[in-house]
Amino acid sequence: MGARSFALSAASVFTTPARPQDFLRLVNPLSSARQLRGVVTSVTPECAGSVTIAFRPGHGWQAHEAGQYARIGVEIDGVRQWRSYSLSAPAGQDPAITVTSVGRVSRHLVEHTKVGDIVFLAPPQGDFLLPTGPRPLLMLTAGSGITPVMSMIRTLLPRRADADVVLIHSSRTPEDTLFRSELAMLDADHDGFHVVHRHTGTDGRIDFTTPTDLEQLCPDWRSRKTYVCGPAELLDDATLMWRQHHVEDALSVERFETALLTDASGTGGRVVFEKSDKEADADGSSTTLLEIGEEAGVLMPHGCRMGICRSCLVPLRAGQVKDLRTGEIRSDEGDLIQTCISAPAGPVHLDV
Template sequence: MGVREVALSAASVFTAPYQPQDYLRLVNRLSSARQLRGVVRSVTPECSGSVTITFRPGRGWHAHEAGQYARIGVEIDGVRQWRSYSLSAPAGEDPAITVTAVGRVSSHLVQHTKVGDILFLAPPQGDFVLPTGPRPLLMLTAGSGITPVMSMIRTLVPRRPDADVVLIHSARTSQDALFRDELARLAAEHESLHVVHRYTGTDGRIDLTTPADLDRLCPDWRSRKAYVCGPAQLLDDATAMWHEHHAPDALSVERFETALLADGGSGGHVVFEKSDKEADGDGSTTLLELGEDAGVLMPHGCRMGICRSCLVPLRAGQVKDLRTGEIRADEGDLIQTCISAPCGPVHLDV
């Protein structure tokens, strides 16, 4: 038995019939047997309605790798809402997320988070991470897609003299470019980092339909392991480029969202049976969003139809896959709620 266990056993004489941990939880807001939590240590303004939120996680968190993401939960109007955010801090340091005020949860985090607040957490995950051995790297990012790549750069460049990183980042204007000043400082201090900013408001977007722009911006791009993160169009174009003009396995892609059909489903009334909640859907709002807005604790992960963590049994009715248009109507079918919308009345087993 360890020292901690001996101390707790001795203390239980004075705390019976309760356990010492029960009293510890009253004074330690990070202590929870059911839910991992973190306390906000700093909120740093970035640019264009963005902030970096650094937090200290409680027990149960495992150190993140550079490039990974984590699910973050926050209470809004009494309902706990969850979203996935890339971790922007370097590996080995307290985790941080950099959030732009787009959407309900992100806007709430940007506008209302303060030091001392409690965030609900899930452990870091994802395989958009640095290679195991030294090799030349190309980072191709746009907008908030720079967030996981910034974690990689902060981890690699100051610590590895053999690093060789080219970052090509697109933003609408220089004022919209996240981490611009820090990147300039890092590039000045380390010859291993070369930064190219592309301001689409004046320069236009990088054309990835041919290799011409990449040949000009990074002539040796074919010899580098490439990472791309940003809007769906950038990711689709880069994937096509590497398939046609190089090697697909030389490219790692991180997606924040997936393309959904514009017309959606027909809409309908959704009953969340186990939670005793109901909601009306318009046909383009996903079942996941409808449930969360109604106060249902919905399982989810990537929110893009990839990880399948959001699967919920269909009890009755039919739903439409907003990526493909496929209609699902078999009772007992496992429905991906993050990419499905109701088509008429729907009952879900959640």
């Protein structure tokens, strides 16, 4: 038994029926045996509608690797909401997230977070990671897709004098560009780091139907390990181009959103969350069961919110649901439903 475990065990003699951790939490809000937490240490504006929120995690946090993300929980109107955010701080340092005010939780974080606030945390995860050995790299990013790549750049450049990195970043205007000043300084200070800004408001988007645009920006792109992060259209276009030129194995893609059908909607209906004893009426839109549950105040399990990690699986007790990616209808009682990419196709009962 470790020293900390022994001390807690001994202290329990005096705190029963409560646990020692319950008393510790009165003194240290980061102390919790049930839920990892962090305290906000800084809130730094980046550009209009975007901030970087740094926090000091409590005991149990696993140091992140460059490019990973973590689930962040925040209380909004008495309901704990969770979202996944890429970590923008260098590997091994206290974590930070860079958030743009799009969506309910992100808007809350941008507009209301202040130093000293407590956030809820889940361990870092994800395999959008730097290669283990030296290799020329190309980073293709757009908008907030630069966030995990910024963690990679901040990690790699101080550690490797021989780093060879080309970053091509797209934003609508110079004023919309995250980390612009820091990127300019890094470009000036490191011979092996080259930044290319593409302002779509004046330059247009990169054309991936032919390699012409890319070859002008990075002539040796085929020989580089490439990381792509940004809107789904960028990811799809880059994946197709790399596949057509037989270099798909050199491509790593990080998705922030799920590719849905053109008619990504259910038929709606009443959703009953049996264990939580809550109900909600859903219209025939593309609102997912996960979102419906959260709006109803149900503590819904989830992770990536994109149908990848399968952390959101919930047993179907009755009714039908529609997979918003494929259009498949699921109706077998006991089926495990991915609530983050499923919508009700009529009345639904879920075991949550």
